[in-house]
Amino acid sequence: MALLTLASPSRAAALPRWLGLEGLVIGGAIAALVVLVVLPVLSLVAASVWDKGLTGSFFATALGSTANLRALGNSLILGAWTGLISIVIGVPLAWAVSRTNVPAKGLIQLTATLSYLSPPFLTAIAFVNLFSPNAGVANVFLREVVGLDVTFNIFTMSGLVFVTVLHTFPFVYLLASSALQSVDASYEEAAQILGASKLRTALSITLPLVAPAVLSGTLLAFVNAIALFGSQAIIGLPGRVVTLPTRIYALFDYPPQYGVASALSLLFIAITVIALYLQRAFLARRSYVTLAGKGARPQLMDLGGWRWALFALCVVAFVVAILLPYGTLIAVSFSKSWGLAFWQNLTLENYRFILIDYDVTRRAILNSLMLATIAATFCVFLGAIISWIDIRTRLPGRKLLDYAALIPLGLPGIVMAVALLQFWLKMPVALYGTFAILLLAYVGRYVPLGVRAANSSLRQIDPSLEEAAQILGASWGTRMKEITLPLIRPGLFAGWLLVFVPVIQELSASILLFSSESITLAVAVYNLYETGYTEPVAALAIVNMIIIAVAIGIARHFGGSRIGLKTGG
Amino acid sequence: MATIQINNLSKFYGSKEGGAAVSGLNLDIRDNQFVTLLGPSGCGKTTTLRLIAGYITPDAGTIRVGDRVVSSADGVAPPDRRGMGMVFQNYAVWPHKTVFENVVFGLRLRKVPAEAARRKVLDMLAMVNLAGLEDRLPSELSGGQQQRVALARSLVVEPGILLLDEPLSNLDAKLREKMRTELKQLQRRTGITFVYVTHDQAEALALSDQIAVMHGGELQQYGSPDDVYRRPANKIVADFMGIVNFLPGTVEAGPNGLAVAVDGVAVPAPVHGTLAAGQPVDLAVRPESVRLAVGEAGTGRLAATVTDMTYLGNLVEYWLQLESGTALRAQTHPLERFSVGDRVNLSIDAADCSVFPRAGAAH
Numbered sequence: 001m002a003l004l005t006l007a008s009p010s011r012a013a014a015l016p017r018w019l020g021l022e023g024l025v026i027g028g029a030i031a032a033l034v035v036l037v038v039l040p041v042l043s044l045v046a047a048s049v050w051d052k053g054l055t056g057s058f059f060a061t062a063l064g065s066t067a068n069l070r071a072l073g074n075s076l077i078l079g080a081w082t083g084l085i086s087i088v089i090g091v092p093l094a095w096a097v098s099r100t101n102v103p104a105k106g107l108i109q110l111t112a113t114l115s116y117l118s119p120p121f122l123t124a125i126a127f128v129n130l131f132s133p134n135a136g137v138a139n140v141f142l143r144e145v146v147g148l149d150v151t152f153n154i155f156t157m158s159g160l161v162f163v164t165v166l167h168t169f170p171f172v173y174l175l176a177s178s179a180l181q182s183v184d185a186s187y188e189e190a191a192q193i194l195g196a197s198k199l200r201t202a203l204s205i206t207l208p209l210v211a212p213a214v215l216s217g218t219l220l221a222f223v224n225a226i227a228l229f230g231s232q233a234i235i236g237l238p239g240r241v242v243t244l245p246t247r248i249y250a251l252f253d254y255p256p257q258y259g260v261a262s263a264l265s266l267l268f269i270a271i272t273v274i275a276l277y278l279q280r281a282f283l284a285r286r287s288y289v290t291l292a293g294k295g296a297r298p299q300l301m302d303l304g305g306w307r308w309a310l311f312a313l314c315v316v317a318f319v320v321a322i323l324l325p326y327g328t329l330i331a332v333s334f335s336k337s338w339g340l341a342f343w344q345n346l347t348l349e350n351y352r353f354i355l356i357d358y359d360v361t362r363r364a365i366l367n368s369l370m371l372a373t374i375a376a377t378f379c380v381f382l383g384a385i386i387s388w389i390d391i392r393t394r395l396p397g398r399k400l401l402d403y404a405a406l407i408p409l410g411l412p413g414i415v416m417a418v419a420l421l422q423f424w425l426k427m428p429v430a431l432y433g434t435f436a437i438l439l440l441a442y443v444g445r446y447v448p449l450g451v452r453a454a455n456s457s458l459r460q461i462d463p464s465l466e467e468a469a470q471i472l473g474a475s476w477g478t479r480m481k482e483i484t485l486p487l488i489r490p491g492l493f494a495g496w497l498l499v500f501v502p503v504i505q506e507l508s509a510s511i512l513l514f515s516s517e518s519i520t521l522a523v524a525v526y527n528l529y530e531t532g533y534t535e536p537v538a539a540l541a542i543v544n545m546i547i548i549a550v551a552i553g554i555a556r557h558f559g560g561s562r563i564g565l566k567t568g569g
Numbered sequence: 570m571a572t573i574q575i576n577n578l579s580k581f582y583g584s585k586e587g588g589a590a591v592s593g594l595n596l597d598i599r600d601n602q603f604v605t606l607l608g609p610s611g612c613g614k615t616t617t618l619r620l621i622a623g624y625i626t627p628d629a630g631t632i633r634v635g636d637r638v639v640s641s642a643d644g645v646a647p648p649d650r651r652g653m654g655m656v657f658q659n660y661a662v663w664p665h666k667t668v669f670e671n672v673v674f675g676l677r678l679r680k681v682p683a684e685a686a687r688r689k690v691l692d693m694l695a696m697v698n699l700a701g702l703e704d705r706l707p708s709e710l711s712g713g714q715q716q717r718v719a720l721a722r723s724l725v726v727e728p729g730i731l732l733l734d735e736p737l738s739n740l741d742a743k744l745r746e747k748m749r750t751e752l753k754q755l756q757r758r759t760g761i762t763f764v765y766v767t768h769d770q771a772e773a774l775a776l777s778d779q780i781a782v783m784h785g786g787e788l789q790q791y792g793s794p795d796d797v798y799r800r801p802a803n804k805i806v807a808d809f810m811g812i813v814n815f816l817p818g819t820v821e822a823g824p825n826g827l828a829v830a831v832d833g834v835a836v837p838a839p840v841h842g843t844l845a846a847g848q849p850v851d852l853a854v855r856p857e858s859v860r861l862a863v864g865e866a867g868t869g870r871l872a873a874t875v876t877d878m879t880y881l882g883n884l885v886e887y888w889l890q891l892e893s894g895t896a897l898r899a900q901t902h903p904l905e906r907f908s909v910g911d912r913v914n915l916s917i918d919a920a921d922c923s924v925f926p927r928a929g930a931a932h
């Protein structure tokens with residue numbers, strides 16, 4: 001019988017596993033993670049306890065001085081309030097979109113997406129234009145036109161929480177809504193047929209199924225909120241609300257206090273690691289291998305007249321989070337001089353200035369575009385490999401690898417920059433002021449987003465899909481190329497976008513690492529803002545958002561696979 | 570040479586105590602055979618199959634394919650170098666590839682020229698009744714059709730060994746029946762060695778040349794369908810292979826050697842050589858081995874009362890109670906009718922019974 005002629009795939013003789021493509025790729029990913037994250041963090045640890053000998057004095061100062069303690073306290077307050085309010089806003093919106101017949105779901109989705117994408121320091125600048133106590137246009141309007149004797153002061157902790165929440169509630173919203181959508185109606189129907197009321201079902205079936213996602217989103221919101229340097233510098237510093245990132249930044253005023261800054265940074269890392277540990281503990285309780293080809297069918301609730309009340313809430317969210325800041329920035333960007341009467345002399349001069357006349361902003365835009373593209377691509381592939389190792393292999397220490405990949409999530413950019421500086425200054429390669437060190441900072445800092453995106457996609461894919469290819473004779477490389485990567489492609493493009501967007505607007509690491517050659521978009525914005533160029537700053541902000549919009553378009557174009565289109569995702 | 574020889578195979582999850590998914594498994598699978606791993610859920614069938622495929626490394630023992638050791642505790646030849654085929658319980662049809670792309674995948678890996686590959690795929694799709702659906706995506710197929718795609722995908726590369734993990738368990742009864750017949754024909758036609766996993770004993774009996782009955786990670790019996798059904802090696806196998814009555818009795822010496830006394834009536838069942846007269850035993854009796862007649866018992870017949878009956882269409886099932894109180898199930902042809910409350914007498918086809926020492930009884 002000729003049956004056996006095809007039986008063995010024609011492949012080269014087996015190499016030892018560690019020498020094959022699989023081994024090389026895995027080894028490369030581990031090495032990259034070590035250089036990007038582990039070694040810089042270790043050099044941070046060294047700097048915090050070493051001053052020509054072992055010393056505890058840096059930690060003593062970090063925990064002993066009122067200024068440092070106040071910064072620590074402010075950061076925790078900021079993070080806690082931000083996390084809490086992110087739940088209050090994110091969960092109802094997620095529920096409305098995934099489980100009810102509320103109208104205009106697209107608007108909510110748009111609000112959440114744009115809020116996440118908006119650079120927090122640009123939102124901050126927008127609200128400063130509106131609510132700074134003296135010159136803020138909204139305050140001027142209230143005082144001079146309406147005649148009320150009230151003044152909103154954005155330069156406070158409340159102002160800071162407000163601006164930060166606009167950026168962080170989408171974390172809760174996105175995780176909660178995707179969890180709610182993946183709960184198949186049959187679970188809830190099973191409870192209802194047993195006599196459980198709608199409320200009882202929601203509390204005993206739906207809530208436990210989505211609670212890990214909500215908590216996970218909240219912790220991400222917390223961790224992100226406390227790491228934002230830009231908004232904390234722009235809103236916090238004028239109101240003397242000093243937080244950890246701005247405090248550490250201040251420690252670099254001449255003479256720089258590397259040791260204390262490192263010690264404070266480590267405390268910061270500790271807070272982050274605890275938050276992330278909790279997050280993972282929640283998620284680890286259940287396994288999410290739910291999707292083996294068939295999609296879930298969520299149960300929709302008919303709200304009757306109440307849907308219009310819910311709709312009104314969504315509109316308010318849209319107005320406050322999107323319309324107000326963007327309207328303001330657009331208005332400012334076309335003004336000769338920002339004020340109540342700005343519409344009397346509109347101009348394109350600001351755009352001309354930043355795009356053509358001023359070589360610094362011109363260069364900054366190109367630099368950021370290039371850096372963000374490269375960094376996002378790196379992060380996504382590194383993330384895919386690392387989460388693949390975590391989920392699909394039994395490699396000893398793979399959990400450690402996963403944790404290492406998550407550490408940067410809580411490294412404020414400024415800390416990442418300090419760590420990189422200290423590490424690379426000791427190395428025999430001159431990286432300071434180059435594109436390379438910015439790239440290292442970006443990839444290191446945002447690799448967790450790449451891991452996360454790949455991780456959640458990979459978990460959706462039953463391992464048998466890879467195994468089926470393997471037994472047909474597909475090598476590791478072929479399996480990745482033919483099965484795994486195409487299946488997680490929508491997730492990878494989402495991850496790419498998730499990295500590209502923050503890198504385009506990255507400020508807190510760049511501000512220590514840039515040189516006049518490698519200046520980036522956000523640094524240019526910050527420098528212009530500091531020197532009082534209100535109107536060109538707004539124009540640059542709008543350019544920033546246009547770049548992000550184009551990037552989304554591109555990612556959508558390539559990311560939409562046949563599956564993605566079918567499920568409407 | 571698609572023989573599989575499994576020696577002393579063990580796989581532990583977690584602690585070694587009680588954590589054995591498979592332990593001390595010995596199995597000899599000959600060429601061109603349809604071998605079924607049968608047992609209740611969690612008994613280690615999938616683990617065994619995945620050990621054979623090479624997805625997991627055994628903790629002890631070896632697996633040989635032909636004369637080559639492919640798995641041992643020291644290492645395994647990876648699945649992609651074994652030239653086996655596998656059909657997964659959840660189909661594992663790639664959702665991003667069309668039916669054609671799914672099936673042609675293995676041929677592309679084997680560098681079969683495009684035109685020849687195309688012909689092979691279309692032939693194979695026709696064979697599994699999927700002709701005309703080659704451009705569909707899996708999401709546009711029914712469960713049964715996806716199952717066939719999975720089958721076609723593994724068969725088109727003509728593997729020497731095909732592993733199937735409960736391939737029919739997600740299909741409805743009618744389709745399952747149909748696919749069962751097709752699978753059997755397919756196996757006969759291709760001569761591929763099938764290792765088939767199921768928890769459905771009827772399926773195993775209908776399909777297999779040899780059945781390996783597993784329980785708690787251990788092999789209980791390995792034999793032909795007739796063997797495992799009519800001559801179960803132990804009570805676990807007897808119980809798992811279908812409805813069975815365990816009638817308490819005692820071994821006694823009779824005129825034609827040892828027999829089993831039940832309710833004072835000697836049943837000349839085949840008594841194992843290790844059992845001695847006087848020993849308490851359970852007599853395993855299938856419901857269809859019980860014959861009923863009206864009236865009081867004569868010699869060699871047991872007296873009983875009908876306590877319940879169920880009409881099954883082709884059969885009628887009776888619940889009976891012996892004098893001693895022991896309950897018993899019997900199945901008869903629908904032409905013989907008895908009513909609840911009837912006094913009946915019954916005889917047992919002793920040759921089809923098995924005798925097991927009673928658990929917990931002293932020797």
Ligand SMILES: Nc1ncnc2c1ncn2[C@@H]1O[C@H](COP(=O)(O)OP(=O)(O)O)[C@@H](O)[C@H]1O
Nearest residue numbers: 582583589590609610611612613614615616617
């Ligand atoms: N990856 C695993 N980790 C831990 N335990 C496992 C794993 N796979 C299987 N088991 C355990 O091994 C036993 C046998 O499982 P399995 O081979 O899947 O059974 P079957 O296929 O017969 O239902 C079960 O008790 C199961 O819980």
Ligand SMILES: [Mg+2]
Nearest residue numbers: 611614615616
């Ligand atoms: Mg199984």
